[in-house]
Amino acid sequence: MPELPEVETLRRQLAPELVNRRVLDAWGYLPPKFDQAPAAVGARFGAVQRLGKYLVAELSGGRELVLHLGMTGKLSVPTTSQWAPGPYTRAWWQLDDGRTLVFDDTRRFGRLAVVDAGDYTGLPTLAALGPDPFDPDLDGEVLWRALRRSSARVKTQLLSQRPIAGVGNIYADEALWRCGVHPASRSVTRAQASALLDALRAVLAAGISHGGTTLRDYRTLEGTSGENQDHLDCYGRAGHACARCASLLRSRVYDGRTSTFCPTCQRQRPAR
DNA sequence: GTTGCGTCCTGGACGC
DNA sequence: TGCGTCCAGGACGCAA
Numbered sequence: 001m002p003e004l005p006e007v008e009t010l011r012r013q014l015a016p017e018l019v020n021r022r023v024l025d026a027w028g029y030l031p032p033k034f035d036q037a038p039a040a041v042g043a044r045f046g047a048v049q050r051l052g053k054y055l056v057a058e059l060s061g062g063r064e065l066v067l068h069l070g071m072t073g074k075l076s077v078p079t080t081s082q083w084a085p086g087p088y089t090r091a092w093w094q095l096d097d098g099r100t101l102v103f104d105d106t107r108r109f110g111r112l113a114v115v116d117a118g119d120y121t122g123l124p125t126l127a128a129l130g131p132d133p134f135d136p137d138l139d140g141e142v143l144w145r146a147l148r149r150s151s152a153r154v155k156t157q158l159l160s161q162r163p164i165a166g167v168g169n170i171y172a173d174e175a176l177w178r179c180g181v182h183p184a185s186r187s188v189t190r191a192q193a194s195a196l197l198d199a200l201r202a203v204l205a206a207g208i209s210h211g212g213t214t215l216r217d218y219r220t221l222e223g224t225s226g227e228n229q230d231h232l233d234c235y236g237r238a239g240h241a242c243a244r245c246a247s248l249l250r251s252r253v254y255d256g257r258t259s260t261f262c263p264t265c266q267r268q269r270p271a272r
Numbered sequence: 273g274t275t276g277c278g279t280c281c282t283g284g285a286c287g288c
Numbered sequence: 289t290g291c292g293t294c295c296a297g298g299a300c301g302c303a304a
Contacts, residue, residue: 001297109299125300168297169298257297258296
């Protein structure tokens with residue numbers, strides 16, 4: 001399940017492979033999620049950016065190729081002559097250097113779009129995306145104000161991508177555990193918001209430095225696994241001892257998403 | 273406008 | 289061994 005660290009790892013590997021390459025041909029799976037791939041034919045790739053969990057590749061002509069990997073999306077750039085589409089290939093772009101950018105996605109939760117640069121009206125989550133966690137203008141006060149606008153559970157807000165971009169279930173659980181905030185809390189103090197931001201930055205930076213978290217599907221551009229799964233303190237560890245207080249971590253579903261937390265370290269704050 | 277639930281989708285785990 | 293059921297979760301649509 002690619003989150004910010006996994007997408008950033010891919011972006012760093014993908015950017016030098018794509019910049020200045022022209023798209024000779026392309027194919028996309030059935031509509032509506034993948035069929036815009038051929039709209040990039042004839043364009044030349046520019047810079048590759050990351051917006052939250054989205055990869056945004058500049059295209060000549062003032063357009064962009066937007067990719068979201070969903071849960072099981074994978075990118076690779078094999079040599080065209082040595083590659084053939086697999087059963088889960090959802091899109092490909094043949095490049096002018098004899099290679100092909102390939103988007104495989106088993107569960108089809110990913111998506112792609114070719115849009116006018118900056119026009120994300122067809123991608124509502126991207127259009128309403130919050131600030132990047134590493135944005136220097138983002139501080140605890142800004143995050144606190146953003147979280148304060150809603151009475152939804154703090155973890156649900158994080159997953160919505162609106163208060164802050166790029167956080168998914170793994171890093172949300174890790175950060176909330178690290179700063180001692182209960183995932184079902186419907187309000188946080190200024191101090192908690194500040195601690196949450198510090199925790200998010202720490203777990204996301206660790207994720208990037210470990211090449212991402214591979215629980216099952218995620219692979220780097222070269223097909224290798226990340227190593228951050230060996231450094232998780234909370235996510236997926238229900239029934240194990242909390243590394244801080246030795247209480248047993250618990251798992252519970254809030255708003256349809258499984259959360260793992262420590263019932264001792266992460267006390268739920270009453271709704272305001 | 274906000275909140276929360278259902279849906280999409282398929283491989284893997286698990287129970288019988 | 290084989291079958292059926294459940295679970296995982298990001299984005300989005302929709303009802304309340």
